[in-house]
Amino acid sequence: MLQLDHLQEQDSRSRLIAAAIRLIHAESYSAVGVQAICEAAGVKKGSFYHFFDSKQALVIAALGEAWRHHRAHILDPSFTPELTPRQRIEAMFARVYEVHTAIKDQTGHVLGCPFGNLAAEASTLDEPIRDRVLQAFAEWTVIIESAIFEALDSGELDQTLSAGTTATSLLSTLQGAILMAKVANDTSCLPAIGHEAVATLWGGVAD
Amino acid sequence: MLQLDHLQEQDSRSRLIAAAIRLIHAESYSAVGVQAICEAAGVKKGSFYHFFDSKQALVIAALGEAWRHHRAHILDPSFTPELTPRQRIEAMFARVYEVHTAIKDQTGHVLGCPFGNLAAEASTLDEPIRDRVLQAFAEWTVIIESAIFEALDSGELDQTLSAGTTATSLLSTLQGAILMAKVANDTSCLPAIGHEAVATLWGGVAD
Secondary structure (H helix, E strand, C coil): CHHHHHHHHHHHHHHHHHHHHHHHHHCCCCCCCHHHHHHHHCCCHHHHHHHCCCHHHHHHHHHHHHHHHHHHHHHHHHCCCCCCHHHHHHHHHHHHHHHHHHHHHHHCCCCCCHHHHHHHHHCCCCHHHHHHHHHHHHHHHHHHHHHHHHHHHCCCCCCCCCHHHHHHHHHHHHHHHHHHHHHHCCCCHHHHHHHHHHHHHHCCCCC | CHHHHHHHHHHHHHHHHHHHHHHHHHCCCCCCCHHHHHHHHCCCHHHHHHHCCCHHHHHHHHHHHHHHHHHHHHHHHHCCCCCCHHHHHHHHHHHHHHHHHHHHHHHCCCCCCHHHHHHHHHCCCCHHHHHHHHHHHHHHHHHHHHHHHHHHHCCCCCCCCCHHHHHHHHHHHHHHHHHHHHHHCCCCHHHHHHHHHHHHHHCCCCC
16 A cells, blocks of 8 residues: 555656646746646645755756656667767758647647757756756767767867867757747758758768 | 836846846746746846736836847947948858857856747747747848849849848858757857858859
8 A cells, every 4th residue: 555655656747747848848837837737647736845846946957857857768779879870960950840849739839949949948047957058068968079079080070170179069059940930940950950050061072 | 216216127028038138148038937037137027017918928028128139249349331241141140159159168058049049949839939030030040142143233242142042041051050059068060161152152262
């Protein structure tokens, strides 16, 4: 019985996290309240504070879960040793395009990057959230940087490039491209921007 | 006397616009209400609806004013025929860096791009605001594109590049770089990302 109670608690907590990710991604951090998250999760508002001290604490847990999902579905399958460094960057842009296009098809809206959205909306309002998004961007940059290091080592990239700056630039271009797609409510700019980012770094010749 | 009344009305309207730009830039669209904007502007809340139908209508007017300011202080001095196309793009990145660094020095925070922030926060919540930001980004892209066309005509850029995609990519990289600066609360990434964007397009040789 104790074990079942524990499972049910885990389930309520997981449902709150899933609802927070879904609602805040579709709307915004400020626009979504604890009440709406509880309703979407099917959890009584009175129980909320048994799991989380605040909306902020829930969103930080949600960012951790969103990051694990992002790694598993976008980054890990893109940054695999079976692909060349160039193909890994191309795969990242292609997967981001597929995910945002699927969300547009389902909801009618390009919702943007959950991390980029929170970075833009909450960085000046909420220090712990800024810090958690910064951590996600730092990890993301290191993953890109590992591919750039490999391409520098093999001599396929211009040796005067800094791996760190190149990785940060690629993540900036990707984040900016997702923002362009969101404001246009149209993901079609993403493949062209991804292709150009790779082509200007590696040269126009196909891999 | 009528003329003075008119001037005072103009003044209240301008103060509401200036307060909306300042507060929403520092916080967010959802976080700032009409009451706070009126207080910051020194305008009675009862008078607000004499000038604007809604917070949305004020923010659309504020975006128009912010765009005029952005053109006058960042884009027009950067995209001048006295500079080469490459120098114009470099000047845009340099001015954006200066502006955001000055804001950080004044407020303690990198506040991000007023247009990019609203694109990320409000695109799925508020169609007229999404539309107004999209218009600003479209005008911004055309200004960058004119420099890219010139560089393609003179043969200094790879002729296989599309001017439209290159301009959208540069604006994406700039928007993403400002977002990185905001989430790190540190503008130091901006010059390096700007330098790399220009160097990978034009080649590493100094202009």
